[in-house]
Amino acid sequence: NAGVMQNPRHLVRRRGQEARLRCSPMKGHSHVYWYRQLPEEGLKFMVYLQKENIIDESGMPKERFSAEFPKEGPSILRIQQVVRGDSAAYFCASSPRTSGAPGELFFGEGSRLTVL
């Protein structure tokens, strides 16, 4: 039973380029969450998606960031015109439902973005 799969694990971009991070949830999970871990900071919630729907994007920066979870395929976190401050580890988590206990939230290994 594969866990939450994220790719790429490492991504290097120059300022102004676009970054696309992908997340495939665990089998049977239809809820996806993205968190960001800035250097020397705790993980911070960004966005919660279900298939074809953004449920809560209250943690997303207002500009340049977008997320989707299409009917087919992985969830994608897209960062346009990256800046050095976007350098961070981006973690995806999934759960089978939102009403479950904390133990039902599983994290992937993260995608580490470095902006030169």
Next chain:
Amino acid sequence: QKEVEQDPGPLSVPEGAIVSLNCTYSNSAFQYFMWYRQYSRKGPELLMYTYSSGNKEDGRFTAQVDKSSKYISLFIRDSQPSDSATYLCAMSPGAGSYQLTFGKGTKLSVIP
């Protein structure tokens, strides 16, 4: 004041020692308290969680919550080199809350 404060360490202990990791918080709405372990370059893995105040034990790990003091602890008995990792505390106001609030994490090294 940050919602969750956690001493980043690093903390270095000899094998077999008892380790105490702590977090303080300011939001009295938090009801669920979690401890995650994160190995280098890996994702957070849930160790255990508690609801409201009290203790919970799982093998060598014990979690304590004191809501009156807004203080939570994780104790590791008979620490092993394999326990070397960063330990993150996290909190949420409800069971289904997906907006976990994390501490910065404490980096622990257990020396053989």
